[in-house]
Amino acid sequence: MTDENKNKVIVLAVIEGGLTVTEAARRFGVTRQWVHRLVNRYTAGGADALKPRSRAPRSSPAKTPQTVRTEVLRLRDELTRDGWDAGAESILDRMNAAGATPPSRATIHRILTAADRVTPEPRKRPRSSWRRFQAAAPNGCWQSDMTHWHLAGDKPVEIITWLDDHSRAVLHISCHPRVTGDIVADTFLTTGKIHGLPASTLTDNGMIFTTRFARGNGGPNHFEHVIDALGITQKNGHPGHPQTQGKIERFHQTLKKWLTAHPDADTLADLQAQLDRFKNGYNTRPHRALNRATPQAAYDAIPKDGPTLEILGRHWRVRHDTVDTAGVITLRFAGKLRHLAIGRPHKHHPVLLLVAGPDTLVIDPNSGEILAEHTINPDRDYQPKKRQKALPEGKASVNDV
Secondary structure, eight states: OOHHHHHHHHHHHHHTTOOOHHHHHHHHTOOHHHHHHHHHHHHHHOGGGGSOOOOSOSOOTTSOOHHHHHHHHHHHHHHHHHTSOOSHHHHHHHHHHTTOOOOOHHHHHHHHHHTTOOOOOOOOOOGGGOOOOOOSSTTSOEEEEEEEEEETTTEEEEEEEEEETTTOOEEEEEEESSOOHHHHHHHHHHHHHHHOOOSEEEEOSOTTTOOTTOTTOOSOOHHHHHHHHTTOEEEEOOTTOGGGGHHHHHHHHHHHHHHHTSOOOSSHHHHHHHHHHHHHHHHTSOOGGGTTOOHHHHHHHSOOOOOEEEETTEEEEEEEEEOOTTSEEEEEETTEEEEEEOOGGGTTOEEEEEEETTEEEEEOTTTOOEEEEEEOOTTOSEEOOOOOOOOOTTOOOGGGO
């Protein structure tokens, strides 16, 4: 018997059958109050009033407004169109950045699910099982790799990236017809000029990064010579185990998802413009592994690491620089920017700056010649060169370190 029919039987038993309210309640297993309520409904509204009523509250003050639902779905479509992750956390980040008062992450996920905008994914390993490695400071380690892409008409190109391991910040990304060992070394040094050099690098065992597994090994390649001369530790993943370079592998997945969402570039210059846009967007988007901080903010948050060289029994920090038109380079020391004299004949030349406390060595990276030495006077801005002395007999030159 349906609830509606049962209600009719109870009322008729009282009104037409002569049962008292107490007798009807006992016979039909309901309360006296419920029998009184049914009789009053029937008297006021007839048989239609006996139909079961909705138990939903008359108002839902906590219900998400339609305007918020519409905005969540709009942002989902916008992020998907632009090639970015479009999950609940990314939508929440966009709403926060716009100054809105967003619903919770769980509410956003429910809105997406109700609108059939969630694609089920296979269950992943619990995060507690991950063995995560992360450099302790920016420039503690740079990861690099190249990946394949194409121009319009499926013309193949290759892309190389230098990624800071601590912050996930993209320090360099560029496209080339083919990435060679010279390009690896050049992009590394160019990135070092802008951001400072790393203490170590982590790459796979490709020939552009290392020749240690090459048959008939003819010695280190260009990149290996460069980082060895700079006192930088080279680390390579285990063969057949790309998870070692997990950050750069996942980064390439994000990159290709973004590129796929945009029209194919006609030229390398067009593709480079796309990569520059992607780099800016990637570095300024909150990242889950950084507790929703952006890679750029994480990279700028704490002092940077760097390589050290041991020369004449002392450990020196290394920086790549270029002499300016006035024949000087700059160095921040004791909280102030100092101008170190090198000499106008060396203007526009790349140099290595080695720093140990107040002492500096400025070296030609090609010849190993010491161009200038300084002991910084904290009371002065301009720091003149010391008179250079010959190395003690039997001591190694910088070239031999």
